[in-house]
Amino acid sequence: MSLVSSMNIAQQALSVSQAAIxxxxxxxxxxNTEGYSKLRLxxxxxANNTPTAGNAAMAAESCSGVTVASITRYSDQYLQNYxxxxxxxxxxxxxxxxxxxNIEDLVNELxxxxxxxxxxxxxxxxxxxSNPDASNIxxxxxxxxxxxxxxxxxxxxxxxxxxxxxxxxxxxTSTSSxxxxxxxxxxxxxxxxxxxxxxxxxxIIKTYDGKTPSAALLDRRDSIISKLSKLIPVNxxxxxxxxxxxxxxxxxLITGTTVKGHLSASITGDVNNPVKVDIVxxxxxxxVLFYDVTNSINSGVIGAILDICGSxxxxxxxxxxxxxxxxxxxxxxxxxxxxxxxxxxxSGTNTPMCLNPAGTALQISVNPMFVSDTTxxxxxxxxxxxxxxxxxxxxxxxxxxxxxxxxPNNINEIKNNSNIxxxxxxxxxxxxxxxxxxxxxxxxxxxxxxxxxxxxxxINNRFKSQTLVFNxxxxxxQSAIGVNMDEELTExxxxxxxxxxxxxxxxxxxxxxxxxxxxxx
Amino acid sequence: xxxxxxxxxANSMLNYILNGESKYYELSEESAxxxxxxxxxxxxxxxxxxxxxxxxxSKSNGYLNNMTIAQNELNVLDDTMSSLTNxxxxxxxxxxxxxxGTYSNKNMDDIKIQIDGIIQSAVDLANTQYDGTYIFSGxxxxxxxxxxxxxxxxxxxGTPSSGDYQRYTTISDGISVPINTxxxxxxxxxxxxxxxxxxxxxxxxxxxxxxxxxxxxxxVTTVTNVTLNTTTGKTTTTTQVYTGFIxxxxxxxxxxxxxxxxxxxTNLDGLTTALDVVSVNRTKFASVSNRFQxxxxxxxxxxxxxxxxxxxxxxxxxxxxxxxxxxxxTSLQATYSITSQLMSGKSLMDYI
Numbered sequence: 001m002s003l004v005s006s007m008n009i010a011q012q013a014l015s016v017s018q019a020a021i022x023x024x025x026x027x028x029x030x031x032n033t034e035g036y037s038k039l040r041l042x043x044x045x046x047a048n049n050t051p052t053a054g055n056a057a058m059a060a061e062s063c064s065g066v067t068v069a070s071i072t073r074y075s076d077q078y079l080q081n082y083x084x085x086x087x088x089x090x091x092x093x094x095x096x097x098x099x100x101x102n103i104e105d106l107v108n109e110l111x112x113x114x115x116x117x118x119x120x121x122x123x124x125x126x127x128x129x130s131n132p133d134a135s136n137i138x139x140x141x142x143x144x145x146x147x148x149x150x151x152x153x154x155x156x157x158x159x160x161x162x163x164x165x166x167x168x169x170x171x172x173t174s175t176s177s178x179x180x181x182x183x184x185x186x187x188x189x190x191x192x193x194x195x196x197x198x199x200x201x202x203x204i205i206k207t208y209d210g211k212t213p214s215a216a217l218l219d220r221r222d223s224i225i226s227k228l229s230k231l232i233p234v235n236x237x238x239x240x241x242x243x244x245x246x247x248x249x250x251x252x253l254i255t256g257t258t259v260k261g262h263l264s265a266s267i268t269g270d271v272n273n274p275v276k277v278d279i280v281x282x283x284x285x286x287x288v289l290f291y292d293v294t295n296s297i298n299s300g301v302i303g304a305i306l307d308i309c310g311s312x313x314x315x316x317x318x319x320x321x322x323x324x325x326x327x328x329x330x331x332x333x334x335x336x337x338x339x340x341x342x343x344x345x346x347s348g349t350n351t352p353m354c355l356n357p358a359g360t361a362l363q364i365s366v367n368p369m370f371v372s373d374t375t376x377x378x379x380x381x382x383x384x385x386x387x388x389x390x391x392x393x394x395x396x397x398x399x400x401x402x403x404x405x406x407x408p409n410n411i412n413e414i415k416n417n418s419n420i421x422x423x424x425x426x427x428x429x430x431x432x433x434x435x436x437x438x439x440x441x442x443x444x445x446x447x448x449x450x451x452x453x454x455x456x457x458x459i460n461n462r463f464k465s466q467t468l469v470f471n472x473x474x475x476x477x478q479s480a481i482g483v484n485m486d487e488e489l490t491e492x493x494x495x496x497x498x499x500x501x502x503x504x505x506x507x508x509x510x511x512x513x514x515x516x517x518x519x520x521x
Numbered sequence: 522x523x524x525x526x527x528x529x530x531a532n533s534m535l536n537y538i539l540n541g542e543s544k545y546y547e548l549s550e551e552s553a554x555x556x557x558x559x560x561x562x563x564x565x566x567x568x569x570x571x572x573x574x575x576x577x578x579s580k581s582n583g584y585l586n587n588m589t590i591a592q593n594e595l596n597v598l599d600d601t602m603s604s605l606t607n608x609x610x611x612x613x614x615x616x617x618x619x620x621x622g623t624y625s626n627k628n629m630d631d632i633k634i635q636i637d638g639i640i641q642s643a644v645d646l647a648n649t650q651y652d653g654t655y656i657f658s659g660x661x662x663x664x665x666x667x668x669x670x671x672x673x674x675x676x677x678x679g680t681p682s683s684g685d686y687q688r689y690t691t692i693s694d695g696i697s698v699p700i701n702t703x704x705x706x707x708x709x710x711x712x713x714x715x716x717x718x719x720x721x722x723x724x725x726x727x728x729x730x731x732x733x734x735x736x737x738x739x740x741v742t743t744v745t746n747v748t749l750n751t752t753t754g755k756t757t758t759t760t761q762v763y764t765g766f767i768x769x770x771x772x773x774x775x776x777x778x779x780x781x782x783x784x785x786x787t788n789l790d791g792l793t794t795a796l797d798v799v800s801v802n803r804t805k806f807a808s809v810s811n812r813f814q815x816x817x818x819x820x821x822x823x824x825x826x827x828x829x830x831x832x833x834x835x836x837x838x839x840x841x842x843x844x845x846x847x848x849x850x851t852s853l854q855a856t857y858s859i860t861s862q863l864m865s866g867k868s869l870m871d872y873i
Contacts (some may be wrong), residue, residue, distance in 0.1 A: 001713025028837050031527045066586060101562075109572055120579045127583045130688050131590050133654045135662060309540050360662065403660070405685045413660035413680050421697050427580060428694035442576040450569035453561025460562060471536055475529055489869040 007509045009065035010204045013502035016066050020495040035067045035223040037073050037481040044069030073215040076480040079507045083477045084229040088299040090470040091230040093305035093463040102455045106160045109449045122146040126423045134417040140397035154329045158385035169309040172274030178267050186302050193228045193264040201243040201255040213242040233299035247392035249296030261289050272311040273324040316455035324448040331386040335432045339422045340369045340401050351408040352419050355398035362411040365401035367392050534860040541853040548846040550721050557837040567834045574831045583819050588813045591690040591700045594651045602650050604802045612639045613792045616773050619785040633777035640770050647708045657704040659686030665704040677710040692816050709765015719852050766795035
């Protein structure tokens with residue numbers, strides 16, 4: 001009888017060793033799987049409740065062999081949470097730095113093709129017009145062309161900045177542009193991940209045997225949360241049954257197997273803040289559960305997109321850059337329009353004069369140089385997107401007021417260049433501008449570009465530091481949960497030897513059995 | 522003790538390689554372009570200085586160009602006034618001779634021809650152009666002087682010196698200088714108007730009040746204290762307005778034509794004054810040229826300094842960058858070597 005139980009025990013040892021080797025094999029197979037947590041099989045002695053009554057021989061009867069007690073999944077919840085948080089920040093800064101670098105290319109005045117180049121050509125044309133003959137039609141044509149060039153550079157800058165913003169968050173008024181934008185794409189990724197997570201939670205419950213949840217499902221759960229935290233900053237709470245609740249700020253997105261809410265982007269109609277994110281009922285974006293949770297999304301890729309396309313003046317935003325460009329366009333137009341049409345400017349008694357259609361005599365100048373709309377000839381509301389030279393001036397360069405006279409009856413003074421002199425002076429004299437904070441246009445441009453550079457340098461530095469932090473956390477987490485080949489091989493050998501020994505015991509028991517059977521012959 | 526995992530090791534090594542390659546790439550960019558500031562975030566404060574320097578350089582080159590163009594015109598002006606001086610001196614000599622009482626009428630006729638020649642030369646000088654612009658017309662487009670061969674009037678058609686005649690050239694921030702003068706200041710003019718009076722119905726012959734008519738026969742002025750020619754009923758009054766060099770010369774020419782030496786004498790002073798006027802104007806514009814020269818020198822020096830400052834800010838120190846590049850390359854090679862050893866090196870498997 002004890003032989004049979006020995007054989008049983010040996011057979012159990014074989015099973016347990018095989019199970020252990022299966023676990024080791026699983027670890028080795030998954031050595032390169034991201035987010036895989038190492039598994040270890042724990043053995044335990046089988047207990048037999050036969051009373052021994054102090055009998056040593058009975059004690060031998062109470063040996064029952066070995067069994068698989070549990071399979072430990074190596075995990076560190078603290079490190080895991082830390083990894084998710086730092087991951088959100090890392091991806092936030094990564095996305096922010098990437099978009100910022102694109103914006104920087106749009107305003108990189110260092111490479112000689114931008115606004116400063118166009119302004120230089122404009123002022124050169126102004127100098128050529130003033131010297132020696134301000135009535136010369138060719139010089140006037142060149143001046144008007146140079147002015148149109150400045151306008152088209154402004155228009156392009158505005159278009160590029162607006163396009164960059166539109167491709168990220170739409171234009172704030174059109175639903176189709178929102179649907180084509182990147183944020184809609186990322187939000188639908190978030191919603192798919194939320195759906196997947198709730199399914200994994202359901203799977204975890206189904207396979208839960210009271211002690212050990214399925215390790216593979218737990219790994220899957222953690223991997224989904226990692227992907228989710230790249231996009232939005234989430235708080236994760238683990239329940240007793242190893243399912244998780246996910247919250248954004250203080251609003252539940254997932255409780256156990258139920259998806260409580262999906263994210264949905266909607267237009268605001270406000271071009272400064274074109275998009276807001278709501279929490280809606282899953283599958284029904286018209287049923288809004290929580291309005292405007294945009295402020296809760298302060299990290300992750302979506303957080304970066306929202307921040308750079310928002311209007312927070314403490315952060316680097318596309319709006320901030322566009323505002324500066326608009327200010328420059330508006331001040332450029334206003335200062336030149338004042339020179340073109342204002343009398344007694346800047347003081348004294350004087351009148352700006354342009355030439356008659358034949359170019360033979362002066363007449364009082366009434367046409368502005370720059371307008372926001374060539375149909376209405378409006379000089380208010382000029383922005384970088386709409387600044388343009390007014391059509392009468394384009395078709396007749398004689399309408400440029402190069403002269404400024406004390407007596408408007410002196411219509412023969414067609415080579416008078418006192419007005420163009422003011423255009424040239426405006427390049428260095430801040431008193432010609434009202435809205436630049438006391439500086440000239442080119443200096444304001446230099447300040448704007450430098451300030452953009454400084455903001456971006458700051459973001460890049462933060463990104464570099466965050467990369468180091470994130471890599472360290474990743475290493476620590478890997479260290480806690482990852483697979484080391486040499487360890488696994490050691491375990492393999494260990495269990496292989498145990499298997500061999502158990503098989504040997506089995507063999508010996510069998511030989512003894514044979515002997516027993518042959519005893520009676 | 523840090524537990525090392527296979528995946529962790531691979532990720533670590535990859536990070537080192539990527540970092541190393543990124544630094545190497547940055548240095549290659551810097552050495553290939555020769556610039557250490559290629560975008561604003563490379564060095565924001567240098568960017569601001571560079572953009573300001575560029576705009577200052579552009580302004581300075583504009584001023585230099587303005588002065589070059591203006592100087593060309595001033596050179597033409599100076600040549601003209603030098604020629605004018607010669608004319609004035611020659612006219613003075615001739616007129617002085619002619620006012621000498623011993624001249625015969627025939628001599629005076631000969632001198633009148635020469636004086637008239639000088640008048641024509643003076644008018645030609647006054648009508649000098651530079652690059653399509655009449656330099657003595659002020660800001661008007663019209664030719665400065667026209668001669669009416671019937672009345673002998675030499676009219677100045679340009680901007681009067683009381684108007685806004687100056688053409689300015691900008692030579693520095695907010696500083697501009699006029700580079701021209703007007704014909705009426707330098708050459709003067711000669712206007713001779715003849716008024717013919719005629720009777721209009723209601724006038725009484727023999728009275729001392731009569732009307733003059735315009736070309737259409739309409740009464741335009743009331744002329745008093747004139748002598749009515751009782752035969753033809755018309756009177757002729759000629760008024761002459763004469764200024765400057767041309768005015769004096771014309772008076773002298775008229776005097777010579779009338780064989781009136783006294784008239785020639787009284788106008789000699791006008792010629793002396795004309796000489797002074799030319800001299801004053803020549804000096805005035807010579808000092809403008811001087812000012813240009815000084816300003817140009819100072820601007821060129823400033824440009825040199827700005828360019829040197831710009832180089833300091835944006836140019837990469839190539840020897841330093843190349844040294845760093847080489848060192849980074851070595852470091853990268855070491856990383857590659859270690860990575861390959863770690864990944865493909867010994868593990869327990871080789872010993873089992």
